[in-house]
Amino acid sequence: MFEDIPLLPADALFGIKQRYGQDDRALKVDLGIGAYRDNEGKPWVLPSVRKAEKLIHEDPEFNHEYLGITGLKSLTDGAAKVILGEDSAALKEDRVVSIQSLSGTGALHVSAKFFSKFWPSKKVYLSNPTWANHKTIYEVQGLTTSVYSYWDAASKTLCIDGFVNAIKSADEGSIFVLHACAHNPTGLDPTKEQWVKVIDALREGKHIALFDSAYQGFASGDLANDAYSVRLGVEKLSEELPIFICQSFAKNVGMYGERVGCFHIVLPLKETSKTLEETKAAISSQLARIIRSEVSNPPSYGAKIVAKILNNTELTQQWHEDMVTMSSRINEMREQLKNHLTSLGTPGTWNHITEQTGMFSFTGLTKEMVARLETNYGIYMVPNGRASIAGLNTGNVKYVATSIDETVRQFST
Amino acid sequence: MRYIIPVKYRIFKHALQSVCKVSVVFRRFNYTCSKLVVPEAPSDKILGLNDLFKRDQNKNKVNLTVGIYKDEKGSVTTLLSILEAQKIVEKSNNHDLSYLPIAGHEGYRKAVKRFLFDECVSKGEIIEQERISLIQTLSGTGALAITSRFLSTFVSDTVWISDPSWVNHDNIFEKNGFKNINHYSYVKNGILTVDEWLDDLKRDPGKDKSTKPQAVVLHACCHNPTGIDPTKEEWERILDEIYNLNMIPIVDMAYQGLDTGNLKNDAYLLKMILNEKKYKSWSNGIFVCQSFAKNMGLYSERVGSLSIVVPPNSEGLKKNIDSQLQKIVRSIYSSPPSYGSKIAYSVLSDPILKEKWFQDVEKMVNRLTHVRMEMHKRLEWPDLINKNQQHGMFYFINLNEKQIKYLRDKYSIYLTLDGRMSLSGVNSSNIDYVCAALKDAIS
Structure with a gap:
C-alpha cells in the first residue's frame, strides 16, 4: 500500500550531471549530456529556430488555443515529407497516418500502447545495446522484449551476421525496433548494403519494422542520407506490412525541451476489403484515444516553430544549413579525437570513433577507465563508455585525448 | 446513441x-x-461540432461548445499578464532549449508548490515538512493520467467519478490501469443530490475500503459539465464521509479562479481537505491535479501539476514517490514541454506580474457574470444567477437532445448534446439572438 512504495535508483545520467555540477576543477569535461553544444561548450539555438520564433511572435494570430488531439497538421504533414521524402510513393498514395507526439519518447510510448492493445503477444526486439529507455517503454505496457545482436565489443564493429540471424530466428511477425541512423549508444550504423540484408530478412520473416528516427540530419547533415534505412524499409516492406516510424525533432532542430515529434504509420499497399480512408480513420481514432487519455492534446509552441521551419522555404534552407553546422562540428571533433589518440600511440584501435555517427561515440573504454577519467581528470561519461562528442571542442579535445591515453595505458599490461 | x-x-x-x-x-x-464499452469521447464530439460550425453558412451562427474563454468581441486573446510573461521569456531565459528535468522546470515546481499550498490554502508547513511530491504535468489531463498510473500500480484500481463528469475522466482511468470505474450521483433536475452521492460511495463495491482503498475524483470548483458545486456545508458532509471510508481524494482543479474571480478563494476544497485538525491523516495521500490551461489561458501549452501530499510522519515516503513518478514520466514522454512552464514561472515568481494575473482572472469572471445577468434579464431563469449552484464558464442548460438539435438546425447555435453551454461564446452582439432562440427551443 501507500507506505510500501519502494524507492527507485536515480537516473544514471542525472547522477553524472549532478557530480559534474559539483566538480570545482577548472578543467572538466561533460561527455554525458545528449544535447548539442557549440565550440564554446554552450547550448546553441539554431538560427532557423530563432527566425521562426520571431515570425510566430509577430503573428497577430498567435495564441494558445488548443491543438486538435492528433496535433498540428502543418507539422505532421511536413514531418512526413521530411522522413519519407518529398516524392515518397506512400505519401502520393495517401497511405500514411501521422500524429504529433511528445518527441521520440512520446511516439515510442504510443507505439507501445498500440502494440499492447492489438498485438499483445508479439515480441519486441531491441538492439543490444540500445537506448536505456527503449526496454522500459515497452515493458511498462506489458510487452515482452528480446534483443538482437548489434555491437561486437572485441572488434568495435557491427555484428551484422548476428543481427540478421536474430531476425531469421525470431517468430514470424515479430516487432523489430531499428535505429534509423546514428545508433544510440554505439553511433554505429549498418552500411547501405547491410541495411538491404536487414530489410530483406525482415521481409522474409513478415516482421514489423519500427524505425526510431532521433537524429535525422543531425548525423550527416543530410536528411535523405540519414533516412536511407527508413525509405528503403518503406519501399521494400510496405507491400503487405505496416511500418511504424517514431520521429523526434529534439536534436535536429536543437529544441530538446519543447518535445516535438511525430508518430507515423505507413499502411500496406495491398488492397483490402476496406477502403484506405476507412482504415486510416479507424487507426486515427485509436491513436486519438490514446493521446486523449494521457495528455488530451499535444503542446503547441514547439510544434508551431517546427511547422514554420518546414513550411517556409527560406527557413527550411536555413535549417538545412544549421544541420550541416552541427554535424560538421561533431565530425570535426571525431576526427581530432581520433588523430590525437593515434599520434599519441594510445594502445588499441580508434578508427571506430570516426566510423560512428551522431551525438555519441561508443568508445570501448571500460567501466574502470571511465571511473578513472572522472576521478583523475574531471571527464564525465556514461559507465558503458558512451561519450557525447558534442561535449568536445577545440579547447578540450587534446586534454581529453591525453587523459584517455594515460588511462588506457594504466590498464593495459 | x-x-x-x-x-x-x-x-x-x-x-x-x-x-x-x-x-x-x-x-x-x-x-x-x-x-470494452466506452462512451464516445466528448472532445471528438466537440471537434465534430466545430467542423459543422465552420461549414455553417448562417451569418448569425454562434459556437457555445468549447471551454475556451472568449472576450466581448468573441475572440480568443492572450491575457495581458501572459503577454508580458511571454516577452520576459523571449528576452531572458529562452536561450537554453535543453531538456527540462524529468519532473519538470525546477523554478516552476517550487513556485507552484508555494502558490497552491502556501498562498492559496495557508499550509506552508506541509512544504517545510517535505510532504509534497510535485511534478510538472501536461495540464490537468497529464496529472490525472499519472495519478491513475501511479495509484493503479501501488494503491488502488477502483475509482468513483461523478455522473455526469468530464467524459475524458472515465477514459483516463480506464486507459491507465483502473479496473473498476464507478459513478456517484451528482444532479437530478438541475439540483445537486448529495444524499444519493454519499449512499453511492457507501454501497457495494465500496463497502470494504479499509483493506482496499478506493479513489474518488472531486471537482475543486466549477464542476464540469454541470457548473453546479456543493456548498461549503455540503462539502463538509461529503469530506467527512470520504475520510471515514478511508478513500483517496483526487482533487481535479481545472478552473481555479473562474468561480469567484479570486484564485485563492477558489482553492477552498483543497483547504478543507488539508484541515489536519479535522482530518488527521489521509493515509493514502491526497492527489491534486491542477491546470493553468483556463486560468492563465495557456490551453495548448499544456501546463499543470500533480501534487501528492503524504500523511504526517511518513519519513522517506515523499522521496520514494518522487522516484516512482519520474519512472512513469520517463516511459511516457521523458520530460515535459518547457515553454508554457517558463511563462507560468515568470508570472508566479514576479509579485507584480502575479497581481496583474489575478486581475486578469477577475476580469474574465466579471464578464461571465455579466453574461449570466444579461441572459437572466431576458430569460428569467433563476439558476442563471443562483451563485450557490452555478459556477464558472459553463451553464448546464435544461434542454433535451431534440431541443439542442433544434437550436443548431434552426438557429445555427451550437451546444454539446449533454446540454453544456459555454457562456464565453455569448456577447452583446449575439445575446438577444441566443436568448430568443433558447426561448423558442424550450417552448
Whole structure:
C-alpha cells in the first residue's frame, strides 16, 4: 500500500550531471549530456529556430488555443515529407497516418500502447545495446522484449551476421525496433548494403519494422542520407506490412525541451476489403484515444516553430544549413579525437570513433577507465563508455585525448 | 446513441485484418471488443461540432461548445499578464532549449508548490515538512493520467467519478490501469443530490475500503459539465464521509479562479481537505491535479501539476514517490514541454506580474457574470444567477437532445448534446439572438 512504495535508483545520467555540477576543477569535461553544444561548450539555438520564433511572435494570430488531439497538421504533414521524402510513393498514395507526439519518447510510448492493445503477444526486439529507455517503454505496457545482436565489443564493429540471424530466428511477425541512423549508444550504423540484408530478412520473416528516427540530419547533415534505412524499409516492406516510424525533432532542430515529434504509420499497399480512408480513420481514432487519455492534446509552441521551419522555404534552407553546422562540428571533433589518440600511440584501435555517427561515440573504454577519467581528470561519461562528442571542442579535445591515453595505458599490461 | 465504439472496432478489425495476417490479433480483438464499452469521447464530439460550425453558412451562427474563454468581441486573446510573461521569456531565459528535468522546470515546481499550498490554502508547513511530491504535468489531463498510473500500480484500481463528469475522466482511468470505474450521483433536475452521492460511495463495491482503498475524483470548483458545486456545508458532509471510508481524494482543479474571480478563494476544497485538525491523516495521500490551461489561458501549452501530499510522519515516503513518478514520466514522454512552464514561472515568481494575473482572472469572471445577468434579464431563469449552484464558464442548460438539435438546425447555435453551454461564446452582439432562440427551443 501507500507506505510500501519502494524507492527507485536515480537516473544514471542525472547522477553524472549532478557530480559534474559539483566538480570545482577548472578543467572538466561533460561527455554525458545528449544535447548539442557549440565550440564554446554552450547550448546553441539554431538560427532557423530563432527566425521562426520571431515570425510566430509577430503573428497577430498567435495564441494558445488548443491543438486538435492528433496535433498540428502543418507539422505532421511536413514531418512526413521530411522522413519519407518529398516524392515518397506512400505519401502520393495517401497511405500514411501521422500524429504529433511528445518527441521520440512520446511516439515510442504510443507505439507501445498500440502494440499492447492489438498485438499483445508479439515480441519486441531491441538492439543490444540500445537506448536505456527503449526496454522500459515497452515493458511498462506489458510487452515482452528480446534483443538482437548489434555491437561486437572485441572488434568495435557491427555484428551484422548476428543481427540478421536474430531476425531469421525470431517468430514470424515479430516487432523489430531499428535505429534509423546514428545508433544510440554505439553511433554505429549498418552500411547501405547491410541495411538491404536487414530489410530483406525482415521481409522474409513478415516482421514489423519500427524505425526510431532521433537524429535525422543531425548525423550527416543530410536528411535523405540519414533516412536511407527508413525509405528503403518503406519501399521494400510496405507491400503487405505496416511500418511504424517514431520521429523526434529534439536534436535536429536543437529544441530538446519543447518535445516535438511525430508518430507515423505507413499502411500496406495491398488492397483490402476496406477502403484506405476507412482504415486510416479507424487507426486515427485509436491513436486519438490514446493521446486523449494521457495528455488530451499535444503542446503547441514547439510544434508551431517546427511547422514554420518546414513550411517556409527560406527557413527550411536555413535549417538545412544549421544541420550541416552541427554535424560538421561533431565530425570535426571525431576526427581530432581520433588523430590525437593515434599520434599519441594510445594502445588499441580508434578508427571506430570516426566510423560512428551522431551525438555519441561508443568508445570501448571500460567501466574502470571511465571511473578513472572522472576521478583523475574531471571527464564525465556514461559507465558503458558512451561519450557525447558534442561535449568536445577545440579547447578540450587534446586534454581529453591525453587523459584517455594515460588511462588506457594504466590498464593495459 | 452515446455508445458508438463497436462500429469503430469493427472497422478497425478489418483494417488490421488487412494490415497483418496474425490470428492472435483477431482473438484479442474479439476479446477486447466484447469487454470494452466506452462512451464516445466528448472532445471528438466537440471537434465534430466545430467542423459543422465552420461549414455553417448562417451569418448569425454562434459556437457555445468549447471551454475556451472568449472576450466581448468573441475572440480568443492572450491575457495581458501572459503577454508580458511571454516577452520576459523571449528576452531572458529562452536561450537554453535543453531538456527540462524529468519532473519538470525546477523554478516552476517550487513556485507552484508555494502558490497552491502556501498562498492559496495557508499550509506552508506541509512544504517545510517535505510532504509534497510535485511534478510538472501536461495540464490537468497529464496529472490525472499519472495519478491513475501511479495509484493503479501501488494503491488502488477502483475509482468513483461523478455522473455526469468530464467524459475524458472515465477514459483516463480506464486507459491507465483502473479496473473498476464507478459513478456517484451528482444532479437530478438541475439540483445537486448529495444524499444519493454519499449512499453511492457507501454501497457495494465500496463497502470494504479499509483493506482496499478506493479513489474518488472531486471537482475543486466549477464542476464540469454541470457548473453546479456543493456548498461549503455540503462539502463538509461529503469530506467527512470520504475520510471515514478511508478513500483517496483526487482533487481535479481545472478552473481555479473562474468561480469567484479570486484564485485563492477558489482553492477552498483543497483547504478543507488539508484541515489536519479535522482530518488527521489521509493515509493514502491526497492527489491534486491542477491546470493553468483556463486560468492563465495557456490551453495548448499544456501546463499543470500533480501534487501528492503524504500523511504526517511518513519519513522517506515523499522521496520514494518522487522516484516512482519520474519512472512513469520517463516511459511516457521523458520530460515535459518547457515553454508554457517558463511563462507560468515568470508570472508566479514576479509579485507584480502575479497581481496583474489575478486581475486578469477577475476580469474574465466579471464578464461571465455579466453574461449570466444579461441572459437572466431576458430569460428569467433563476439558476442563471443562483451563485450557490452555478459556477464558472459553463451553464448546464435544461434542454433535451431534440431541443439542442433544434437550436443548431434552426438557429445555427451550437451546444454539446449533454446540454453544456459555454457562456464565453455569448456577447452583446449575439445575446438577444441566443436568448430568443433558447426561448423558442424550450417552448
